[in-house]
Amino acid sequence: MATPQSVVHGILRPREVFAALALSGLVFLHLWELPRLAALHGGVTFVMAWVLCSLLFGLPLLLTPLLLGRRSRRSPLEGMAFLTREADAPRFWRAPAWASALLGLIAMAAVALVAGGSLNFLAHDLRLVSDSLLAASHSGAVLPLGSGSLMLLAAGLSLLAPGKRAAVLSLGMLLILVLLAVAALAGLGTATALYQAAPLTIDSWRAAMGLALCGTGAGAGLIWIAGMQAPREGGLGGFGLVALFAYLVLGLLLLLALAPFVSALQANADGESLQIVPTGPAVWMLMPALILAALLALQLLAEPLLFWLAEKKMPRLQAVVLVFVLATLLSEVVWYVGGPAGLKLLLSALALVLLLVVLGLVLFAGWIMKVSHARKELSLPNEGLYNLWRVAVRIALPLAILWVLTGFFSA
DSSP: OOOOHHHHTTSOOHHHHHHHHHHHIIIIISTTHHHHHHHHHTTHHHHHHHHHHIIIIIHHHHHHHHHHHHHHOSOHHHHHHHHHHHTTOOGGGGHHHHHHHHHHHHHHHHHHHHHHHHHHHHHHHTTSSOHHHHHHHHTTSSOOHHHHHHHHHHHHHHTSOHHHHHHHHHHHHHHHHHHHHHHHHHTHHHHHHHSOOOOOOHHHHHHHHHHHHHHHHTTHHHHHHHHHHSOSSSOSHHHHHHHHHHHHHHHHHHHHHTHHHHHHHHHTTTSOGGGOOOOSHHHHHHHHHHHHHHHHHHHHHTHHHHHHHHHTTOOHHHHHHHHHHHHHHHHHHHHHHHHHHHHHHHHHHHHHHHHHHHHHHHHIIIIISOHHHHHHHHOOSSHHHHHHHHHIIIIIHHHHHHHHHHHHHHO
16 A cells, blocks of 8 residues: 555655755765775776766666665655565564664764864854864864754754755755855866876775765665655656766765865874865865755755654654754764764764665565566666666675675774
């Protein structure tokens, strides 16, 4: 039985989910990591490896939550329960959906802390925050004011009417693209010198593959909802291609825009990244872009949990308060206990949980879900493309994820 229209109405449309996927990668997966690793592991060669891995693994990975959402017509938590019953599969296959709910809260905390540092920097530069308050925040004694402010704003955005939320997202994405494009042009000269081509090692390939898998898997819950609301007729390949294109474009823009920051970080290897900020137009273009992206991403990352609570008949206001309070408490604990080091640990935990969630989803879709159901929901143009997807989710993606995970446990 399909999810009632009263629940589906006003949540997310597919184009908003594509934006959310790109924003997720932009804000908390590629911040520092893509440009930093490119500078360390082969420059342009590393970037080409990342693009290649994204093309090879990203599309079949994106199609997986799309087809699961379309088949279940429910939120990830309710939908995985439905799909396991349909496939007569053990209950432990529902674990990826519950892990994805935890992932959403971790991601929200990470986004708020990363972007909160940017907002604190701008506020201090404009003399809106004192040196003592900035020092106390950086020490971990108090949550960055920017992080709390973004949480409140994102919660308010979640309470807007659906049409107004869509309008804010569209305008925000347009502004982010403009700001990032200007920042990328400002950082082009530094990027040319920084990202010198060099041969890749095995570790370099693993890092590139890890970024590709994490980036394209970052919005799995939102992509699931996009599939859930996709029309029954028509293939899902076009949806996946649009999402992959948005992800790559924003990642490449960020690669150029962050080049001055990475260059400054390399020149001050013993300092904290949030304290090493170059001057010039890159700062005033990139920082607002990241802050705005964080605001939109926080609201969108909360949607899978908000959708599930709506299915449980919880009023929207109560659901928004519950989700954002939990995410704020998590960020407060991380910052108070660990400060900047705690944030780095949270980002690592985010990537690890994300890879495990994606592994569970592709294994379920490739080995447990009925072949006829997967073929029907994907509706790819021909049998050859379907077979390529099936080989990817059954063999290629699991092996790639396991290979990347060995890097976590051998580090």
